[in-house]
Amino acid sequence: xxxxxxxxxxxxxxxxxxxxxxxxxxxxxxxxxxxxxxxxxxxxxxxxxxxxxxxxxxxxxxxxxxxxxxxxxxxxxxxxxxxxxxxxxxxxxxxxxxxxxxxxxxxxxxxxxxxxxxxxxxxxxxxxxxxxxxxxxxxxxxxxxxxxxxxxxxxxxxxxxxxxxxxxxxxxxxxxxxxxxxxxxxxxxxxxxxxxxxxxxxxxxxxxxxxxxxxxxxxxxxxxxxxxxxxxxxxxxxxxxxxxxxxxxxxxxxxxxxxxxxxxxxxxxxxxxxxxxx
Numbered sequence: 001x002x003x004x005x006x007x008x009x010x011x012x013x014x015x016x017x018x019x020x021x022x023x024x025x026x027x028x029x030x031x032x033x034x035x036x037x038x039x040x041x042x043x044x045x046x047x048x049x050x051x052x053x054x055x056x057x058x059x060x061x062x063x064x065x066x067x068x069x070x071x072x073x074x075x076x077x078x079x080x081x082x083x084x085x086x087x088x089x090x091x092x093x094x095x096x097x098x099x100x101x102x103x104x105x106x107x108x109x110x111x112x113x114x115x116x117x118x119x120x121x122x123x124x125x126x127x128x129x130x131x132x133x134x135x136x137x138x139x140x141x142x143x144x145x146x147x148x149x150x151x152x153x154x155x156x157x158x159x160x161x162x163x164x165x166x167x168x169x170x171x172x173x174x175x176x177x178x179x180x181x182x183x184x185x186x187x188x189x190x191x192x193x194x195x196x197x198x199x200x201x202x203x204x205x206x207x208x209x210x211x212x213x214x215x216x217x218x219x220x221x222x223x224x225x226x227x228x229x230x231x232x233x234x235x236x237x238x239x240x241x242x243x244x245x246x247x248x249x250x251x252x253x254x255x256x257x258x259x260x261x262x263x264x265x266x267x268x269x270x271x272x273x274x275x276x277x278x
Contacts, residue, residue, distance in 0.1 A: 001102060001104060001106070001161065001163060001164070001199075001202060002099070002101070002103040002106050002158060002164065002230045002254075002258075003103070003159075003161070003164060004098055004099055004103050004133070004134070004158040004161040005052075005098070005159070006046075006103070006130060006134075006159045007095055007098065007129035007130065007159075007253065008159075009091055009095075009128070009129045010039070010042070010129070011038050011039050011041070011042030011043075011096070011128040011130070012035060012038065012039040012042075012130065014075070014081075014091050014127050014128070014129055015034075015038045015039075015127055016035065016128055017037055017079060017087055017088045017091060017199070018077075018080040018081045018086070018087055018088035018091075019031045019032065019076060019087075020087055021080075021087045022080075024258055025266070027072065030072065031073075031076065032071065033073060034064065034069075034073065034124070037064075037124055037264045038127075038128070040125035041061075041062050041123065041125055041128065042128040042130060042131070044057070044125075045057070045117070045122075045125055045128060045130060045131060046069075046130050046160075047162040049130070049157055049159070050160055051169040052151060052154065052194075053151075053221055054072050054086050054116075054117065054148065054154055054157075055148040055149060055150055055151055055153060055154050056146075057117070057122070057147075059147070061120045061196040062117075062121070062123065062124045062125060062149055063121075063122065063123035063124055064123070066271055069123075070120075070123045071179060073119075073123035073124065073126050074120060074123050074126050076088075076126055076127055077119055077126040079113075080127075082113070086129065091214045092113060092132075093131070094114055095120055095129060095132050095134060096112075096113060096134045097134075097137050098134055099158075100140055102134070102135050102136035103133065103134065103135070103158040104133075104135055104136070104143070104156075104158070104202075104206055105136060105138070105139050105206055105211060106141070106254070106256070106257060106258075106260060107136075107215065107258065108136035108137075108138060108213075109136060110134040110135060110136060111132060111135075111136055111137050112134075112136075112137055112140050113132045113135065114131055114132070114133045114134075114135040114139070114140045114143060114159055115131055115132065115145075115198065116131050116132075116155065117131055117147055118146070118147060120145060121145075121147055122147075125167055126172065130159060130204075132200060133158055133159070135156070138206075139206050139210040142205055142206045142207060143155060143205065144205065151194050151198075152194055152197040152201070153198075153201065155198075155201075156198055156200060156206075157206070161198075163195070163199055163256075164208060164254075164256055166188045166190075167185065167186075167251075167255045167256060167260075168185055168186055168187060168188060168199060168256060169186075169220035169256040169257075169258065169260070169261050170186045170261050170264070171183045171184070171186060171211075171212075171216070171222070171231075171258075171262055171267040172184075172204060172230055172264040172265055172267070173265050173266060173272055173276070175269075175272075175276060176276070176277040177196055177276070178217070178220065178221075179217070179220055179272060179277065180213065180217060180220075181213060181216040181217075181220075181261075181262055181265055182213065183185050183208065183212045183213060183216075183258065183261060184200055184203075184209065184211070184264075185200045185203050187199065187200075203224045211258075212258035212261070212262075214220070214264045216258060218268075219259065219262055220235050220262075220277070221247075223257050223277075224277055224278075225241075226242070227239055227242065227277045228277065228278070230242045231275070235272050236270070236273035237273075239272070239273040239277070240267060240273050241265045242275075243263055243267035243272075244263075244267045246263040246267075247260065247263035247266075247267050249266045251262055251264070271273065
């Protein structure tokens with residue numbers, strides 16, 4: 001997962017922007033009455049996120065008791081923020097543009113905003129920027145509209161969780177022809193048991209092993225000729241040095257990218273250096 005800076009827009013200003021064109025007098029009054037609750041809910045959300053305690057938030061306090069009011073708050077997002085012509089669309093687009101790649105998988109293009117806590121269960125957070133994360137469609141669907149009930153189940157949040165200071169994504173070569181790679185999480189010794197579980201769950205729920213494995217297969221096919229040339233010119237040692245250079249270049253760019261893990265695994269595999277690439 002790639003960390004992102006917390007959005008500069010507040011929940012209050014975003015909510016105001018989204019409801020400013022409501023024309024029906026009664027609805028305008030109803031929605032305006034929730035402004036303070038929306039702002040307070042966002043403050044509590046951010047505090048809980050910083051404390052790794054989002055799982056402890058009580059859904060009943062993050063929305064009005066009226067089912068109709070809850071639906072209207074959800075529609076503030078769907079109709080007044082996410083729609084192309086919505087008054088809050090410029091904030092929606094700004095949040096999307098905060099990442100060029102999906103921070104959840106680090107590979108696919110951003111195409112939507114994901115509600116970290118589902119808007120149906122937490123309607124006061126439906127347009128809170130801290131609860132809206134740029135994402136690809138696949139990660140958004142895989143994550144689903146569920147809320148954690150324990151600390152271990154909490155999804156990683158790009159605005160509040162930074163696990164990229166150390167390398168945790170690694171891979172191993174599957175010594176078959178054609179060669180393939182298996183990706184997995186290697187937790188750091190400094191991690192708590194809860195953080196280890198959360199990172200592994202992130203990897204599993206978003207099916208990153210399958211995604212990275214498929215990308216690595218294409219990468220192996222693409223470098224086959226270059227590796228053959230290295231082997232012809234300098235033998236297994238030439239292949240190893242070539243792969244080590246590739247691994248270091250990618251490591252300097254992004255520590256937990258699948259290409260970094262790919263080239264590190266290849267550089268450390270004697271079978272691959274000795275013809276496993278063929």
